[in-house]
Amino acid sequence: MNLSEPSFGPHLKGFPASGAPLARAQIPAQDWNVLRGDLALPLAVLKQSELRHNLHWMRDFCAQRGLHLAPHGKTSMSPELWQLQLDAGAWGISFATVFQAAIGARHGVPVLLIANQVIQRAELDALAALHAERPPLRSMFLVDAVGQVDAIEAWAADRGFTGRFEVLLELGITGQRTGTRTADEARQTAARIAASPVLQLAGIECYEGTTAYCDHAKDRATVQGLMDRVETAAREAIAQGWFAHDEIILTAGGSAIFDLVAERLAPDLGRPVRGVLRSGCYLTHDHQRYTRYLCCVGERLNLKETLKPALEVLACVQSQPEPGLALLSMGKRDVAHDLDLPQPVWRSDGQGGAPQAVPAHWRIDALNDQHAYLRFDAAAPQAEWPRLGETVASGTSHPCATFDRWRWLPVVDDRYAVVDAVTTWF
CATH class of the missing domain: 3.20.20.10 (Alanine racemase)
Structure with missing residues (x-):
């Protein structure tokens, strides 16, 4: 069976609906930036720098012990x-x-x-x-x-x-x-x-x-x-x-x-x-469950640095119907929820503004098929409230159960410009 070069196109969730199909090599030339709103949300993305760090970290871990890797x-x-x-x-x-x-x-x-x-x-x-x-x-x-x-x-x-x-x-x-x-x-x-x-x-x-x-x-x-x-x-x-x-x-x-x-x-x-x-999860790591486990690995090995989270799911604040509650445009069909609920890690204005850490009182406490319930302290200053249309990135537990909800994932650089893309074959 000869597998041809995968095609990326509007049949994929998050790809521009009016865009023409593209080969992988054409992706960087599109000049997409997810902070600017060039791709519809929700969207799962992979962070290039973190992927490279994790690849090299695990390669070195195995080499130092004379072991082989079959992730x-x-x-x-x-x-x-x-x-x-x-x-x-x-x-x-x-x-x-x-x-x-x-x-x-x-x-x-x-x-x-x-x-x-x-x-x-x-x-x-x-x-x-x-x-x-x-x-x-x-x-x-x-x-x-x-x-x-x-x-x-x-x-x-x-x-x-x-x-x-x-x-x-x-x-x-x-x-x-x-x-x-x-x-x-x-x-x-x-x-x-x-x-x-x-x-x-x-x-x-x-x-x-x-x-x-x-x-x-x-x-x-x-x-x-x-x-x-x-x-x-x-x-x-x-x-x-x-x-x-x-x-x-x-x-x-x-x-x-x-x-x-x-x-x-x-x-x-x-x-x-x-x-x-x-x-297997070392490549993308996560923000919650495996982060806790790797803290323990770091303690046992006296390490200053281990793996870094490379997988995020971005969503839009699409409704703020009452004080203390905002609805994000992602749900069970987009993000893992089998071990822990996703949790917000940064926010951006959705128009190209740089990511900012979310307030400590923000949390996601429920998911529907297409919605995440973002709770926040209504007594906090309004600058700390979620704003309609802004982008919120969430970290997850257990990357396996996020990957299987996507047929492609853009790879982004440190500015969240799309520099590559990968496919999945579930």
Whole structure:
């Protein structure tokens, strides 16, 4: 499948309604500036300087620890952002489904790490077809049960499939997501994978992100317990000859406490080890949830600077129907609200004026499909009230759930001039 250069045009939310379709290379020449009102709001934008900072920060973090990066591509589902990450040294890109991985492969991603179980026949069909299309492609997915191996072998027998899929044994945490819960389950599953004519055991995977609490002692104890299990399972698999290759992949790492797993991803096992972090939200970061987590990372590592928020959603003050309440032109269809409600970070007059920090008493306390309820102190001076027509930028929690509401995002410089754009493929 040949994917042509994406076209940006009035079929996209926020693009000028009377504008002609444009190729990506034509975007900078349009001389748009979102502070001037050249693009309709709401609009999600990416800040170029912050993106570059975050790319380099995570690249250096991994390089200093001898680790590799396969960031979660499901965060943005943006081929242009994946390419930025690969150009900055990422080994591959992680995905959650075969559909997502296929989009990645067809946009040139060379290594696909599907951090999820593959068991459906339709997904196995799709993965086999993808490898037939692209013989140099490398992919791997997770296995956490003997029954999953049985199902894959039954599919292979039915289809006459004679290839072999690379897989990772997943170790899980009781009460959390997928993955084997006990050492016996892990042992039985690894042995079954190694004996399968359809699978090859490439390494071991785990995920610690849902256990993060910003409690240093608690987070460290949870991660150490999980990584102890990973190392024990890897040593047993080596002793039993279960790994298919000399190099062993050990992978973990969400976007909250990745510094703790990073300490344990390259143990001395007497064999080459490729330690792979899969943090996905680092590229854009956020203003709320992950900012709090990264404060804890900074405390543990004694850092003066970590990641910077690069994603904002801009809206217009479209109504101020009563004292203390203004309605913004964005809602659940435009911005993440699954973890925290968006919160205003700056305001501008909507006519080219420079951004100014919003008053401390401003807050968003509710969203409808197309509206945000901005509350403010009606007793404050009127200069601190929202003004009709002005622009309000909000920061979010969890960038994944904002990206999937947009099919394009302009990239802006420090003056909020549009200098590039990216697409998403949800």
